[in-house]
Amino acid sequence: MLVKEYSHRIYSYSLNFSGSRQFAEEATQEAFFRIFKSIDRIEANPKIFELYLYKTAKNICIDNYRKHKGEHIVEEQDFMIPKWDPDYATKELVWRALNSLPQEERNLMIMREIEGLSYEEIATMENIPLGTLKSRLNRIKIKLAEILQKLEKRG
């Protein structure tokens, strides 16, 4: 039940974070496995459960990122955005821009802009003040737009 309810969000998050379908599957499995092991300690509140799940998935993704010595794995772009998608070119461009952000900035953008978490939720998860998060996200958005503009010009 919980797996069906939340797995796609964790899978989507891990996939966008890592760019690897294989890794995203492993991270999603591992996140649920860890949650299962500590289920007694988690508050029975869907929102808290979801945040805990995201946090666990994030830790797994970061561990993997470190294991690969900071090298970002992007191996299955075609899976992320299928070629038959009418907006393939635009999505691919945006995805490339997103993937050229440093890991921490990419993580914040994925949580806010792709997964649609609220500022409050992200601030709780990342343990940073709300104001700091908002200004940080604004800077990242400006940076991302700049990257996108450059990529567009480059064609």
Place this chain on the structure above:
Amino acid sequence: MQDIREEILLFMEEGRQKEAEALAAGSREATEFFEAQKLLNATLTELRVPLTPDSLLRKIEFRLIEETLKAEEEPTFAEKLRLWLRPMASLSLPLFLVGAGVLLILLKSNQSRVNYYAYKVKSHVVYLLDRASSAKDILVFFFDKNSDKVSETIIKKDKNVKKEEEKRWQVKSDKNPRVLLCSFPSYRA
């Protein structure tokens, strides 16, 4: 320029599109930024993956079932020891040593009750769920990766599965637990 961008962002965030557009019209750079931001807002949400692959759901399900079964196993070694040592505390030393010896033999003969074996046969993955080391029957799952079909059957352990083969499966799954976790069918314990 930085201030204008932040203002544009703020307007866009608040859904005040026209004000953002008016502000962006001030310069070419601001216009380009506004357009890029508009594209990002429209496209980023589209990058969300709508569905989890069924195979992944099955893998998670299997892993959780496996964990549940493990949790339902007998008490851990330490728990058993504590349980057995409690009445033995009042015994004299020779009797205590004899009791401890018997206890060790009992514990050794009563190892983990749930064993899993997995074996790949061409496109099939075969799973054996051996519920108890003393059980005569083994539940076997055949999972056809190509057709996504699952079939299960019960075989007699002593007739159809040779001991050596069992060992080989065990070694294989120990060495590569991913084999064990892949594509497990929906099975409720």
